[in-house]
Amino acid sequence: MRNHLPRFRLVIYGGLTAAIITVAGLVRKEGGVDRASPAMLAIFCGLAIAWAIVFVGDVAWHAWKREGYACIHCGRQLQMRAFRLEKCPHCGQ
Secondary structure (H helix, E strand, C coil), rough: CCCHHHHHHHHHHHHHHHHHHHHHHHHHHHCCCCCHHHHHHHHHHHHHHHHHHHHHHHHHHHHHHCCCEEEECCEEEECCCCCCCCCCCCCCC
């Protein structure tokens, strides 16, 4: 299960982002925010709020579990430290 978690997170973030982009495109096609239906705007706001809740929840969960985050260069797991930017001990980036 643990090996599938990054893929699951990618699907969730990617799906929510794709949905937001799709609904934003539909709003633009209807003529912008001024001419879009209230239901379309409610869906757009709901998706944006869901994305924010998932993001904050994900960061809080990993901080609580002390799992850290992945290095953007090599993908190795790094320990999460409060308000510190450090170099990756594996790749030096």
